[in-house]
Amino acid sequence: MKFKGTDTYVATEDLMIAVNAAITLERPLLIKGEPGTGKTVLAQEVANALGKRFIEWNIKSTTKAQQGLYEYDAVSRLRDSQLGAEKVHDISNYIRPGKMWEAFTADESPVLLIDEIDKADIEFPNDLLQELDRMEFFVYETQETIKATHRPLVIITSNNEKELPDAFLRRCFFHYISFPDTETMERIIDVHHPDAKRELVRDALKVFFDVRETPGLKKKPSTSELLDWLKLLMSEELPEEVLRSKDPSKLIPPLHGALLKNEQDVHLFERLAFLSRREQR
Amino acid sequence: MFTKFFFTLKDAQVPVSLREYLTLIEALKAGCAEYSVNDFYYLARTTLVKDEKNLDKFDRVFGHCFNGIEFLSGDEAVDIPEEWLKKLAELSLSDEEKAQVEAMGGWEKLMETLQERLKEQEKRHQGGNKWIGTAGKSPFGAYGYNPEGVRIGQKESRHRKAVKVWDKREYKNLDDSVELGTRNIKMAMKRLRQFAREGAAEELDLDETIRSTARNAGFLDLKMRPERHNTVKVLILFDIGGSMDDHIKSCEELFSAARSEFKHLEFYYFHNCVYEKLWKENNRRHTSFMPTWDVLHTYPADYKLIIVGDATMSPYEIAYAGGSVEHWNEEAGQAWMERILGIYHKAVWLNPVPEKYWDYTPSVQMVKQLMTDRMFPLTMGGLEAAMKELNR
Numbered sequence: 001m002k003f004k005g006t007d008t009y010v011a012t013e014d015l016m017i018a019v020n021a022a023i024t025l026e027r028p029l030l031i032k033g034e035p036g037t038g039k040t041v042l043a044q045e046v047a048n049a050l051g052k053r054f055i056e057w058n059i060k061s062t063t064k065a066q067q068g069l070y071e072y073d074a075v076s077r078l079r080d081s082q083l084g085a086e087k088v089h090d091i092s093n094y095i096r097p098g099k100m101w102e103a104f105t106a107d108e109s110p111v112l113l114i115d116e117i118d119k120a121d122i123e124f125p126n127d128l129l130q131e132l133d134r135m136e137f138f139v140y141e142t143q144e145t146i147k148a149t150h151r152p153l154v155i156i157t158s159n160n161e162k163e164l165p166d167a168f169l170r171r172c173f174f175h176y177i178s179f180p181d182t183e184t185m186e187r188i189i190d191v192h193h194p195d196a197k198r199e200l201v202r203d204a205l206k207v208f209f210d211v212r213e214t215p216g217l218k219k220k221p222s223t224s225e226l227l228d229w230l231k232l233l234m235s236e237e238l239p240e241e242v243l244r245s246k247d248p249s250k251l252i253p254p255l256h257g258a259l260l261k262n263e264q265d266v267h268l269f270e271r272l273a274f275l276s277r278r279e280q281r
Numbered sequence: 282m283f284t285k286f287f288f289t290l291k292d293a294q295v296p297v298s299l300r301e302y303l304t305l306i307e308a309l310k311a312g313c314a315e316y317s318v319n320d321f322y323y324l325a326r327t328t329l330v331k332d333e334k335n336l337d338k339f340d341r342v343f344g345h346c347f348n349g350i351e352f353l354s355g356d357e358a359v360d361i362p363e364e365w366l367k368k369l370a371e372l373s374l375s376d377e378e379k380a381q382v383e384a385m386g387g388w389e390k391l392m393e394t395l396q397e398r399l400k401e402q403e404k405r406h407q408g409g410n411k412w413i414g415t416a417g418k419s420p421f422g423a424y425g426y427n428p429e430g431v432r433i434g435q436k437e438s439r440h441r442k443a444v445k446v447w448d449k450r451e452y453k454n455l456d457d458s459v460e461l462g463t464r465n466i467k468m469a470m471k472r473l474r475q476f477a478r479e480g481a482a483e484e485l486d487l488d489e490t491i492r493s494t495a496r497n498a499g500f501l502d503l504k505m506r507p508e509r510h511n512t513v514k515v516l517i518l519f520d521i522g523g524s525m526d527d528h529i530k531s532c533e534e535l536f537s538a539a540r541s542e543f544k545h546l547e548f549y550y551f552h553n554c555v556y557e558k559l560w561k562e563n564n565r566r567h568t569s570f571m572p573t574w575d576v577l578h579t580y581p582a583d584y585k586l587i588i589v590g591d592a593t594m595s596p597y598e599i600a601y602a603g604g605s606v607e608h609w610n611e612e613a614g615q616a617w618m619e620r621i622l623g624i625y626h627k628a629v630w631l632n633p634v635p636e637k638y639w640d641y642t643p644s645v646q647m648v649k650q651l652m653t654d655r656m657f658p659l660t661m662g663g664l665e666a667a668m669k670e671l672n673r
Contacts, residue, residue, distance in 0.1 A: 017323035021313045025304065032333060075485060075503065082501045122467055162467075162541070169331035170300050176333040 009038070009045040010180075010188045018175040019046060028132055028154035030169070033177030035159060036222025042177075043113035043155040052153070053110035057099035059119045065127030068100040068114075069137050069146075092142050101146055104135060109150035118161040125168040133171055180223060182209065192227050196234055204230055211259055216268055221259040229258035283325075286346045293342045295335045304328050318347065467538045470668065484508045514545035516580050516625070520590030521550045521563055523606075528633035531659055532589055535631070539587075547580060552607055553594040554614035554648075555621060573617060577624055585671045586621070586628035589659070592648040593634065599647050618651045628652070629667040633659040 003019045005011035011019070019042075022029035031039045047054035057068055077094045080087065087093040097105075103112040117125060131137045135148035156172065158164065180188060182205060189201050208229070212220050221229075232255045260266050283305070290297050305328040314320035322343060330339045489504035496502075517539065519532060539546055549559035549571065560570040597604035599614040622628055630648060632639070636658040639645045649656045655670055657663035 013319070014323040014326070017314065017320055018327040021308050021324055021327055024311045024313050025308055027304070030331070074487075078490075078501055122471075166296065166331075170298055172331070173304075173327045174331045175327055176336060 003046055003049055006045050006049045008191055009041065010184060010191055011042075011045075012180075012184060015042075015175060015177065018173055022155075022173045023050075023153055025173075026151040026153070028156055028172045030156045030158065030164075030172040030174045031177060032158050032160060032174070034179055034220070034222055036224040037177045037179060038223060039157040039177060040113070040115055043111055043115075043157075046153070046155065047111035050111070050153075052108065053106060054113070055099055055103050055106075055110050055152075056113045056115060058115045059117055059124070061119050061121075063120045063124070065120075065124055065131075066098075068098040068128070069131065070098050070101055070139060071096045072141050095139065095141060100131060100137075103152040103154075104146055104148040106150070106152065110152050112152045112154045114154065114156045116159055117156050118158040118164070122162055125164050129167060129171070185223070185226070188223060189227070189230060193230055193234065196230060200233065201230070204233060208259070211256075211269070214269060214272060217260075217265050218262045219260075219265060221261075225259055225261070229255060232258050286325075286342070289342050289346055290329065290339065293338050295330065295338050295342065297329050301329050301331075322347075467542055470538060470542045470664075511544060513543060514580070514584045515539065515543050515547070516576075516584040516586050517546065517548040518555065518559065518586070518588045518590075519548060519550050520553060520588075520592075522552055524591055524593045525633075528591060528659070531633050535589065535659065535664075545584075547584070549576060551590075552605075553590070554598050554605070555588075555617045556605055556608075556610045556614060557612065557617070573621075577621065582624050582626065584625060586625035587667070587671075588628070588630045590630070590632065591634045592630065592632055592645045592656070593642050594644045596643050596647060599644060599651075615647075615651065618648075622651070627671050627673075628655065629670050630656040631659050631663070631667060632656055635660075636663070 003011070003016060003023065005016065018029060021027075031042060033039055043056075044054055046052075072091075073094045073096055077088060077091070099112065103110050132154060135151050136145055138145050185205060186201065189196060189205075193201075204226075208221065208226050211217075236255065256266065256269070260269060283302075287297065287302050305325060308314070308324055308328060309321075314324040325343070326336070326339060330336055484506055486504045486506040489506070490502065493502040493504055494500065517536070519536070525532070536548070549561060550563055550566070551559055555573065557573050558570040559573050559576055560566040562569060595604070595606070598606065599618075602611060602613050603609050604613065630652045632645070634642075634645070639649070639656075645656075655667075657667040657670070
């Protein structure tokens with residue numbers, strides 16, 4: 001069972017090694033990288049490629065570790081007791097399993113994505129240490145232990161908003177998705193827009209990497225933004241010359257809204273365009 | 282197996298632990314890297330490195346420890362004895378080229394000439410066809426065309442099949458760009474947290490529910506209450522420029538940690554000592570500033586004040602009107618300090634200069650006195666003590 005990328009996902013060699021090591025040793029895999037380099041998509045694609053079930057746990061700033069295990073709904077039990085419902089006598093009726101519980105008790109080992117773990121409180125990863133390590137936890141209300149029948153493949157993504165504790169890091173494999181080079185980028189575009197004209201892609205890539213090189217951009221455009229932009233370009237059916245024109249007055253790429261998401265960045269780009277126009281004179 | 286590599290990593294301050302090393306061995310045993318150096322490199326990287334800022338260090342150590350591995354596999358490269366040259370890394374010649382070299386007079390001759398040329402030449406050289414340098418046609422140097430070339434100081438192999446990934450050091454610019462140790466600072470700042478309930482009611486208040494249910498003759502009466510939020514308010518004043526340049530890194534760490542930890546965080550800059558003006562953007566300090574009086578009126582007394590500065594200046598800057606190095610100040614720094622401290626009772630001064638040097642600078646002593654001893658070094662211990670002081 002090896003992951004080799006899919007029809008819709010181009011995996012680099014080092015990423016494949018990291019994923020396969022995580023699969024073989026059944027340890028969590030921590031993925032970091034610039035936003036938009038396909039961290040979240042990776043888990044989905046791994047699940048597709050290996051034919052496994054995909055369970056997604058999205059982390060927010062208010063998410064608690066306990067919510068991934070289970071929640072005890074005391075309020076509805078209290079209410080049911082007033083109504084005299086029969087199920088009140090069994091506490092397990094009010095235990096709501098969380099995503100990790102779901103992953104642990106699945107019939108076949110699934111892929112569990114813990115998305116953007118750095119969004120949560122700084123102690124969040126520490127609260128999951130034992131659970132991720134031994135793949136089991138204890139339910140106090142019913143005095144039972146939930147143990148993973150098949151250890152799920154856990155993929156964790158982080159955007160580096162908070163540093164993660166060392167003890168947590170030690171238990172994971174780590175991979176940093178670096179920004180793809182031109183060659184890989186062409187492959188990625190090939191996979192997503194096979195009908196794009198070769199020349200259009202090449203010109204667009206050149207413009208794209210030029211934009212990325214612009215000094216002082218607040219948010220550099222990423223792979224996902226490039227793909228969106230290409231989709232727009234193709235649907236607009238712009239003549240190819242537009243991208244290739246060296247005319248400085250058209251220095252701002254067409255439909256730049258898809259690439260530059262920040263007002264300040266657009267201003268900066270316009271200013272640079274203006275400067276270069278002045279130089280040309 | 283790779284014990285030496287492991288310890289070299291540790292020496293290079295890549296945070297690796299025994300656990301990770303065992304994982305690597307386990308992964309190797311399980312056949313995750315099948316006898317290819319590249320696979321091994323990727324596997325070792327994914328197990329041993331846990332933060333992208335360490336990737337560059339790892340690459341360097343890997344290159345250092347496993348330098349020469351390719352020589353064993355390829356027959357076109359030969360090691361040069363170390364005593365020939367320190368900088369000389371390797372010699373890459375094919376069998377055919379070797380024959381050509383033989384025609385020139387053999388290895389000995391080539392090496393001798395090389396040594397002579399090295400003696401003759403002392404500067405970096407590029408182009409040309411005699412001197413050792415880069416991109417030339419001399420037999421010695423890197424990136425050249427001469428088949429008998431001896432490669433000197435060229436990082437990557439020029440033969441595509443043997444590109445050493447770790448020599449590219451792609452992750453160079455990630456090193457140091459990420460702040461270090463903010464986690465520790467955040468943990469210390471957690472001490473400052475003050476929880477209070479405000480906002481919309483969304484949490485079940487169990488005690489109140491039980492009480493009101495009992496009062497309701499046993500009929501359930503749910504009571505909700507707002508969630509707890511951190512409500513501590515912090516005002517930070519940063520000393521900027523001049524002698525503070527040495528401490529910029531630790532101050533940036535402190536700032537970025539504080540920024541994400543507190544909801545109500547206000548910051549202003551000053552230079553050396555607080556006078557009648559404070560500013561938010563350092564490059565526009567002369568045009569867009571805020572009068573200190575306005576700052577004092579804007580933020581109420583329940584703000585906790587943290588002043589960060591090295592307090593290293595001329596004593597006149599504190600004690601006398603007109604003592605500032607930058608402008609004419611109508612009132613002495615001392616007067617302003619007393620005014621500020623009169624409003625904000627919870628205040629500390631964090632000093633990035635190590636505590637043992639404080640006694641040698643009179644101005645540090647003066648500021649410390651103004652702060653009634655509430656000056657703490659910008660270390661983990663100092664920070665904890667400062668937070669405790671603020672929370673008293």
